[in-house]
Amino acid sequence: MKASEVLRLYKTGKRDFCRADLRGQSFKSQTLSGADFSEADLRGTNFTSAILKEVNFAGAKAGLQRHWAAGQLAILSMLSTLSGVLSGYTGVFTAYFLINPKYTIILGIPTLLFLLVLFVIVIRHGFVVETFGTLVIVISVAFIFVFSLAFTFNGIAAGAFALVTISAIFGIVTNAFVSVFSSSNFNKIFFSTANLFSLSTALTLVAKQMFVNLIPIAASLAIFFATAILLLGNYMASGVLQSDRKYLLIWKLSVAFNTIGGTCYWNADLTGTNFTQARLKSANFRKTTITHTYWKDAKQLHLARSGDTYLANPKIRQLVVTCNGQGQNFDGLDLTGVNLQGANLQDASFIGANLNQSNLRDADLSRAILKQVQLDEADLTGAILTGACIEDWGMTSTTKLENVQCDYVYMRLPTLEKRNPLRKPDDERKNFSEGEFADFIKPYFDTLDLYHRQDVDPRSISIALKNLAENHPDADLQFVALEWRGSGLNIRYTTASDVDKSELNHEYFTNYARIRKELLGSIQLRLAAQDAEINRMEGVINKFIQTGTHQSTIQAETIQVIQGEFAVTENRGININTGDNASISGLSSGDGIVNLGTISGNVTNAINQLPDSPEPAQANLKTLLAQLQQVIETDSDLPDPDKADLLEQVQSFAEAKQMEEPAKRESIARKAMKIFDATLKSLPDTAKIVDACSKLLPLILKALGFAA
Incomplete structure (x- = not known):
């Protein structure tokens, strides 16, 4: 089906293009929101800068058309040959320099040292931007040596040494690239074939240069060095395929080459798009908008070009494809806009992670650690949060919590110093009822x-x-x-x-x-x-x-x-x-009056429950509290809110007397005294209540068994 036909039908309201053959078609800068391209053949299709919101690409096939794939094979074969040639020349010249007495000291030993340094750099430090500084220094020293040779010894020898250095570096990189590309995009048979082709080319070149001249020792050394160059390239390729970040640059080069001519989503808007079970090899997602894009069970997504999107992170890419992060650590990761609907995230850790605008509908976050996680505009509708730690989480008024399933949460993350995680509800025998968690958490945001x-x-x-x-x-x-x-x-x-x-x-x-x-x-x-x-x-x-x-x-x-x-x-x-x-x-509205009558009645009941003193000479707590109550109630200069404060503390004193445990009795009395102190300090020293309390409170404390 041609792109023009699809666009014409789309304008008439048609949205179903299921199983359509759209290979090589261009929808550049077009709007196709809501269209259904499920199981469509999209190899080589161009969606650059297209608006593809909520498009269904489930089961679709992205990638290269056959002529582009054939072109890649041809280029790969040429690179294999080049890798063999470069490795062969490195081996030939190194061996020749070492066995020829005329060049052994001047060129042989320096060449051998250069190769050893190069091997150490590549193996220990990898092939990343940070390594280039070291390589530049090594190459600079080598070429200073070349120029010295050109002026003091032999210009041809200097050129040969320069050829060795260039051949060694490019031979390693080329072989690594060929190995990575053939292994990740084709199969093990092609991988082995490409490497054998490189090796046979190197050996042929060695045989031509060395065996013809009947120098078996030199030939053996040449074969050794040529094979070492190829093996180092394979070592780098192995590191790339095992996600070793030391060789990330080789992987990026391979993926960039792989996406030339492939399905292109560059700068497209893929908000809410569905790629479930789609094959995405050779697809280009650079600079795309992938908010709420669904990648569940997508195939060969690691062979797509992800640019600076969250797909560039292997851990995040694996998470959005499998929707299973149980027990895994995602601390500090930027997961903005990910679609984890229905994902299993039990016991996962998201400390400090950015989950803004994420889709977590129906996700299982049981016992997940959500400390300091950002959830602005996140959708947790129907999610399970039982047992989750939500210490200082960044929930806002735009966070959706409808129908959240939650029996209890923890407000703190346990530490060695503080093991109590502050469970809510506090009573471990109780759980939140249906819908109660959203009501509980609402005052904590916005x-x-x-x-x-x-x-x-x-x-x-x-x-x-x-x-x-x-x-x-x-x-x-x-x-x-x-x-x-x-x-x-x-x-x-x-x-x-x-x-x-x-x-x-x-x-x-x-x-x-x-x-x-x-x-x-x-x-x-x-x-x-x-x-x-x-x-x-x-x-x-x-x-x-x-x-x-x-x-x-x-x-x-x-x-x-x-x-x-x-x-x-x-x-x-x-x-x-x-x-x-x-x-x-206690900020709910009332009738505009502090109900001192109710409070006073409660205080009187508490005092009346106290026993009379068996010894008349002993200070009677019951009498002292009644006197203090009367002073508070009759002080016309004391505001009603302060009266209510102090009367409640009088009731606390009465209740403290009934406590059998001395520690609890002391705690209640201490709290009550702090309220008295705070209230009395706000009043002038001449106030009647201040004078009365200065006399009665020490006696009350003594009656409770404490020093004044």
Whole structure:
């Protein structure tokens, strides 16, 4: 079928060109998206710069037409002859220089040394760009020697030495190329034939030059050196076929030669294209767009020219063809746009890998290590994530998680120092219910994260946050959480969907650094201290920091940014968890009132469950806690959110008394004291509650069995 006929039918709406014979046709720069070329004969077809989105090439045959294949055989035969000739001349001249007394010292020994150095370079360092520097030095020294000979000894001898050096290098490379090409593209019989042809040519040349003159020793040496050159070429070819990167350049030359006249997809758009079970030998995929291209069970893909696409990496190429990466290591690899739909990736490691825009639909990622993996625009619909480690993974709002199957995940990768992988759900007897994982993970992405590694200054943070909100009223910044991440403090905000978070982050930290460096102690900073919104945000951060590394619960204001102003809504409790997964929760809306009545009732019930003191002279914890409760509730200067905070700590003291284990009792009491300390420090020393607590708290601690 002619290309013109295909294009004409395509314009009329026909898409089925299954099993069509399109050998040698040209579709250069044409649009054939959605067409079906399954099992078509595409040998020599030209798809340069074509738009081939979601085209079906399943079972299609790419490669060379017969006349191109015949041409390659002819060229290969000539190269085999050339390899033999070059090897033969190297052997003849080297032997002649060594046995002729006139040239033994002047040419024989230098030639032998040159060959030995050349062999060492090729065997130990390979034939890559990095090796060329060493080769250039060796060849330069050799040719300096040649010019010295030409002027001081004999011009013909100098030319002979130059011929030996050139013949040796090109003989090795030519034989390696012939061996690689014949072995990878034809069969072992042709490989053996090509090598025998090279060897016979070399021996014929040796016999003609040496045996005719009846110099058997020279002939033996010549045969030895000629055979050594050919064997070194075969050694390089063996390294190439075993994917030894030392000889990658030979492989690239072979593949480039192999694709001349083959099926060409150069610069084509193959997004979503299906190459399942297609034969892709001699195909050219240089500069192609291969996002979501499906390579399952594709044949001879390693004989295609991959250019700088991900197919150039043998490990990735093997993965996309087999769709089986179970237990394998893909750390740090760039897998952008790969199609691994339905792949078996159990126990695979993708630490730091780039899986942006990848298709992982229905893939089995059970127990996979996804630490710091990038998943922007990745599709994990229906994927299995049970037991996977998702520490710091780069999931975004564009990551698709519909119908993900997940019983549990780990938020940390176990280390020798920290073996607890932080399982979620925390209770090992429980698993996520259907669809629950997506709801669990949703708050962890698509936020503006302002991470402070060190030098955390609550006042400067509060000013920088207000400035950011005022500068970007359309960003719809909404406060979400404070978190401890490692040893640093992270502040999280949601934003409008079209906001450039990178620019907001950069602006915030530039402003924050300026405030800390230039404004400390300045008039502007002192004025900021009079700003109620800044003070409130500073108070939240201070309370969070002062609770240390233990879990605490306080009642505090939710800071929302509305049109550039901090608005205080006293209807939301903030549950601060400062453990490894520290966060602030309890941000759901309420009725606008802190329910002190409910909290007070809970405190009273907890106190009433305490026993009366058997000794009247002993401090009665029940009485002390009741007095502290009354002071807190009747202090008119204490804000309701702070009252709620402190009342909950009074309840904690009562519950601590009921604990049988001293360690647990001490832990609860210590946490409660930290909340009291953080709250009281934000109040003036003259406040009634401060004076009352200074007297009651030491007695309460003593009643609990601790030193004040």
